[in-house]
Amino acid sequence: YRPDLVQAYRYIGESYKQLYKPGVESALNKELERKALEALNKALEIEPNNKDIIYSLGDMYDKLRKFPEAEKLYLRILELDPQNMDNFYVVAEFYSRYAGEIPDAAKKAETMYLRRIEADPENPMGYAYAANYYEHLPVSEQNLEGAIENFDKANMFWEKRIALDPENPQAWLAKGVNRWSRAYRFQVVPEAERLAIARDALQAIEKARDLDPNYPEPYSWLSVLYQSVLAKLEPDKAARYTAEGQKNIEKFQELRKRAAEKKKLEEELKGVK
Secondary structure, three states: OOHHHHHHHHHHHHHHHHHOOOOOOOHHHHHHHHHHHHHHHHHHHHOOOOHHHHHHHHHHHHHOOOHHHHHHHHHHHHHHOOOOOHHHHHHHHHHHOOOOOOOOHHHHHHHHHHHHHHHOOOOHHHHHHHHHHHHOOOOOHHHHHHHHHHHHHHHHHHHHHHHHOOOOHHHHHHHHHHHHHHHHHOOOOOHHHHHHHHHHHHHHHHHHHHHOOOOOHHHHHHHHHHHHHHHHHOHHHHHHHHHHHHHHHHHHHHHHHHHHHHHHHHHHHHHHO
């Protein structure tokens, strides 16, 4: 066993991997691919349970879109270190990159997010990761019904996160943005349903604003909600909604400017010290 040799192969493999450009079909890029795989596989051959090498080699196969090889290595990480909850996210995100391309990849990603929640059900971030996953699944005209269902699943997970951390403005904002997106993106849905969802979005974003009046982002999203959805669904109130939208974007800009000035002052004071 030669630890120095393992590190040498790993360093060489990482160096070639950094130079490799996914999707580029040049002779040079093919050579970089070959050398990166050769070095990382040699490192793994010497030290087969080294999680860093396994992850790096899995990442390289992922860059090459070689799903079976990458999957085998990512699952090996889970097998070697099942107590590390972050590994569930690594594997889930790997599967999510192949959703719509590899059969069952989306289902496998979902399973990983749910296993992470089961392992630590009192952790709000588990629900946030799951919600984010459902919101970013592919959307097409052929699967609109499924896409709408995914946004509603995401909303359910945002609500579970809120239940665990009800004073968190980011959680309320995330729910509000989810509901805005549901009302705005899926215009085949009946207007009455879209309006009810938009009002749910308004309530959630206003809650985020009220929890932290100096948090800029809720004002920006209120502006978007008023002008892109509510004004369109209730044209008789469009003038009022447009005015509300403008007022909120001005408040957003004011808070962002104030935050930038505060940061600049803090940096200047650090310089004085």
